[in-house]
Amino acid sequence: MPLDPVLLDILACPEDRGSLIHIEGEALYNPRLRKAYPIENGIPVLLVDEARDVDDETHARYISVGTPSD
Numbered sequence: 001m002p003l004d005p006v007l008l009d010i011l012a013c014p015e016d017r018g019s020l021i022h023i024e025g026e027a028l029y030n031p032r033l034r035k036a037y038p039i040e041n042g043i044p045v046l047l048v049d050e051a052r053d054v055d056d057e058t059h060a061r062y063i064s065v066g067t068p069s070d
Contacts, residue, residue, distance in 0.1 A: 003044065013037075014046050021066035029054065029062045036062070
């Protein structure tokens with residue numbers, strides 16, 4: 001289930017308040033902190049404790065396929 005574009009425009013990283021990259025059906029990604037916030041059942045989980053660190057390979061993939069939300 002795709003996220004509403006209006007919602008994507010207003011979502012921000014809870015840690016640094018910056019924009020996020022939408023990885024379709026997988027995560028919202030903060031490339032500055034290399035943190036990925038999961039999307040569960042179509043709902044973004046924007047909790048700092050739920051974010052996962054992203055390695056170099058995943059970072060490169062996310063940058064190439066993601067859609068900026070700003």
